[in-house]
Amino acid sequence: MAFCSFLLPLLLSFQTPAPSQTSPKPQPEMITWSANRPLAWADFKSRPMPSEHLEALTAGNIDVQVGCTDFVFSSTVKAVFLPQESWVRDAKRASPALLRHEQLHFDITELHARMLRQKLTTVKFDCQKLNPAFNNFTKLAFTAWQREEGRYDQETNHGLNEAKQKFWETQVQQRMALLQSFASK
Numbered sequence: 001m002a003f004c005s006f007l008l009p010l011l012l013s014f015q016t017p018a019p020s021q022t023s024p025k026p027q028p029e030m031i032t033w034s035a036n037r038p039l040a041w042a043d044f045k046s047r048p049m050p051s052e053h054l055e056a057l058t059a060g061n062i063d064v065q066v067g068c069t070d071f072v073f074s075s076t077v078k079a080v081f082l083p084q085e086s087w088v089r090d091a092k093r094a095s096p097a098l099l100r101h102e103q104l105h106f107d108i109t110e111l112h113a114r115m116l117r118q119k120l121t122t123v124k125f126d127c128q129k130l131n132p133a134f135n136n137f138t139k140l141a142f143t144a145w146q147r148e149e150g151r152y153d154q155e156t157n158h159g160l161n162e163a164k165q166k167f168w169e170t171q172v173q174q175r176m177a178l179l180q181s182f183a184s185k
Contacts, residue, residue, distance in 0.1 A: 033079035033110040033184065039103050041091035045083040054158060056098055058105040059085030062113050066134060068127035077117050078184055079110035101159030107172050108152060112145035114179035
């Protein structure tokens, strides 16, 4: 049974890890998306670069694990938040509205993870030719997710446009509700 795990931005390095004699590197801290566990400023553990103009940054990703057992494809898809890459300039002065904006970045990641889970239920992968087909499939999903993240920041002016922020919050929640059957378990 071979399993691979990767985060979507690392698609180009998709391969089955070779056995290693050295001790494995510790996995970076990740918080898996949960409706019962919203983000808190304490989760943002990195620091901004001095030249950074934003007040906060959410680093999230879609963690995809795939494998084939007896030529049957299986997968696990999780939206994850990366605390060591996420930051807030000044948590004591940061507004609740800014945290809501950052939370919605994480919610959009979960929305796209649900969309990927849904698509994976309809696609049949040939386990003998899994790597190229799955890479192409996930590249499309990653591109759509990144475009939506960029559009969200642009339309809301990084959360400063309150009306657009509220619109996005409503739309993302509605879309997530439509994909509730593909929520992570």
